[in-house]
Amino acid sequence: EDKVVQSPLSLVVHEGDTVTLNCSYEVTNFRSLLWYKQEKKxxxxxxxxxxxxxxxxSGRLSSILDKKELFSILNITATQTGDSAVYLCATxxxxxxxxxxxxxxxxxxx
Amino acid sequence: SAVISQKPSRDICQRGTSLTIQCQVDSQVTMMFWYRQQPGQSLTLIATANQGSEATYESGFVIDKFPISRPNLTFSTLTVSNMSPEDSSIYLCSVMGGDAPYEQYFGPGTRLTVT
Structure with missing residues (x-):
């Protein structure tokens, strides 16, 4: 069964910290992995x-994919309060x- | 990326009534999707809106409850029929195709509350 698993579920940091968000996947006939930021709707x-x-x-955000190990990370450096959101990973x-x-x-x- | 608008942005409806949500894109796109996001949950695909033919529904969603239209390549509607409080959710239209064929973009969403 195809699935996408993100970790951690939640994270609280102070402004200026660097964070790494993880996404692992199992997808048949994989094409791409996408990251989204969801603030309100x-x-x-x-x-x-x-x-x-x-x-x-893109600015303070960066992401990389490892198709062998089937995961991706999203890095945010020098975090700001405006980075507060839910980050979604999709394949x-x-x-x-x-x-x-x-x-x-x-x-x-x- | 495509510019997507949805109407209404929010609504409060009574149990047993129906609401139609409109999704308009500023350019022709290959695919249009309708998602639901219930409180604290991730996105759940309701259906793929097919231009000129019946939508393709995901498991657990049926046409009688969620009729969908897509008369052309830039417009689609989703109706939530005979609503109950369990239908309270954010409904999102998304599109794929056009200049970025494999990227999926979302409309601003419709927040529906059923009382």
Whole structure:
């Protein structure tokens, strides 16, 4: 059965800390792994990863995929209170099916 | 990325009534999806909206309860029928295709409360 598992479930850090969020997956006919940030209602797209070992970076956020070990990490450096959100990991397969993890809830304390 | 709008953004409805949620995209997209996110839960796919034909529903969701229309490549509706308090949730439209064919983008969501 295809699944996506995220860890930790929740995390509380202080501003300026660096955090690493984890996502492991088991997906048949894997195509890509996607990261989203969800603050209120709608998830906001962050990254899509398809190749192992190639880091994607956007400001203080970066992510990398390991297709051999079937996991991805999302790093956030110098965290700010505006980074507080639920971070969702999802995978897609070649049949355009998406599987979402339950998310990691990040709280950044001033 | 596509710009997606949803209407209404929120609503409070009485048990037994129905609500239709609209999703509009500013460009033609290949695929449109409807998700539900209940409090404290992750996203659950309700169905894939197919242009010009019946939607493809996931296990546990049926057309009588969640009729979906997709008359063209930029618009879809989801109706939540005969609502009960268990239908209280955030309903999200998402799209895939266009300029970024394998990336999925979400609309702003509709927060539904059933009393």
């Amino acid at each position: 709608a998830p906001t797209f962050l990254f899509m990863l398809t190749s192992s070992g190639i880091e994607k970076k 897609s397969n070649t049949g355009n099916q998406f599987y979402f993890g339950t998310g990691t809830s990040l709280t950044v304390i001033p």
